[in-house]
Amino acid sequence: MSSTGKVAIVTGAAQGLGKAFCDILLKNGAKVGLVDFNSELGQKTLAEFEQKYGQNRVMFVKCDVSNSKQLSAYKGIQCIDLYKQTFEAIKHKLGGLDIVINNAGVGGEMEDTWERTVDINVKGTIKGTMLGMELMRKDKGGNGGVIVNVASMAGINPNPCGPVYAATKSAIIMYSQSWSKNPELAQNGVRINVLAPAFADTALVKAMGDTNTMHAPAIARVIMQRVGIMTPETVAEALYELVDDQNKTGAILKIAQTTGKEYHTY
Ligand SMILES: NC(=O)C1=CN([C@@H]2O[C@H](COP(=O)(O)OP(=O)(O)OC[C@H]3O[C@@H](n4cnc5c(N)ncnc54)[C@H](O)[C@@H]3O)[C@@H](O)[C@H]2O)C=CC1
Numbered sequence: 496m497s498s499t500g501k502v503a504i505v506t507g508a509a510q511g512l513g514k515a516f517c518d519i520l521l522k523n524g525a526k527v528g529l530v531d532f533n534s535e536l537g538q539k540t541l542a543e544f545e546q547k548y549g550q551n552r553v554m555f556v557k558c559d560v561s562n563s564k565q566l567s568a569y570k571g572i573q574c575i576d577l578y579k580q581t582f583e584a585i586k587h588k589l590g591g592l593d594i595v596i597n598n599a600g601v602g603g604e605m606e607d608t609w610e611r612t613v614d615i616n617v618k619g620t621i622k623g624t625m626l627g628m629e630l631m632r633k634d635k636g637g638n639g640g641v642i643v644n645v646a647s648m649a650g651i652n653p654n655p656c657g658p659v660y661a662a663t664k665s666a667i668i669m670y671s672q673s674w675s676k677n678p679e680l681a682q683n684g685v686r687i688n689v690l691a692p693a694f695a696d697t698a699l700v701k702a703m704g705d706t707n708t709m710h711a712p713a714i715a716r717v718i719m720q721r722v723g724i725m726t727p728e729t730v731a732e733a734l735y736e737l738v739d740d741q742n743k744t745g746a747i748l749k750i751a752q753t754t755g756k757e758y759h760t761y
């Protein structure tokens with residue numbers, strides 16, 4: 496099925512899996528709002544997509560999903576919610592909101608980085624889900640839609656290289672599953688699914704030899720050899736299945752190079 500005329504938001508869209516998710520959504524006719532805190536890379540990716548798909552179907556907004564409340568000097572010092580403003584601006588400019596992909600995520604396990612991992616992966620995804628529900632629920636003036644939260648196989652299987660990372664991804668899975676069991680969400684036309692990929696060829700994985708990012712990278716390399724490394728495009732096809740299949744809510748789709756796609760059940 497096509498997503499022609501639908502409007503999507505993808506966080507962490509400047510590179511890697513997020514960029515591939517934007518591409519498959521654009522290829523299938525959607526308009527896409529790219530969100531990323533890396534402004535330079537975000538603008539570069541935006542220019543690529545404008546060239547490929549035209550200027551009116553894509554926009555970029557700089558936003559750090561872990562830092563929604565920021566002080567603004569506009570009209571006196573006040574706290575503004577930049578994350579909320581970002582989603583609202585995209586809905587306004589692209590003419591609606593139907594698809595939210597909460598993808599922004601990082602690794603970082605050390606004393607000075609683990610809290611950032613929790614803030615971005617957990618708080619960023621929860622807040623993105625809340626905003627998606629707020630703007631898409633029929634009882635709040637929306638037209639319904641779908642949220643896909645990007646977890647990881649590391650949120651299902653124990654991950655000796657990244658206990659904090661694994662905990663954040665488990666949190667994403669159970670947060671999303673819990674919402675999917677609330678009939679209120681379906682009654683208001685919103686589906687919520689989880690994508691749980693194994694390794695894909697992105698900057699996150701390339702940085703894995705860095706012991707500032709993870710524990711025991713040698714173990715990760717052994718697991719990686721066993722499960723293989725996917726292209727971002729392969730992962731994007733799985734993502735699109737969760738977006739496109741109107742019957743899918745509460746689904747957890749695992750995908751790995753060696754084992755392919757499999758729906759996980761508890
Ligand atoms: N690459 C892999 O093997 C796998 C990745 N994942 C998950 O997929 C998601 C994307 O990962 P990759 O594309 O591999 O990573 P990546 O590092 O290539 O890209 C992540 C993007 O998110 C952006 N980002 C990071 N923190 C942000 C923040 N606070 N606010 C806004 N943007 C932010 C970065 O600027 C970057 O553009 C992450 O949630 C990751 O945990 C899950 C399973 C496997």
Ligand SMILES: CCC(=O)/C=C/C=C\C[C@@H](O)/C=C/C=C/C=C\[C@@H](O)CCCC(=O)O
Binds near residue numbers: 648653657694709721
């Ligand atoms: C600190 C960050 C971190 O721990 C690793 C990040 C690297 C890649 C992204 C991550 O989301 C990928 C995880 C892939 C896991 C794949 C499979 C395992 O869960 C299988 C475990 C069972 C086995 O030992 O084969």
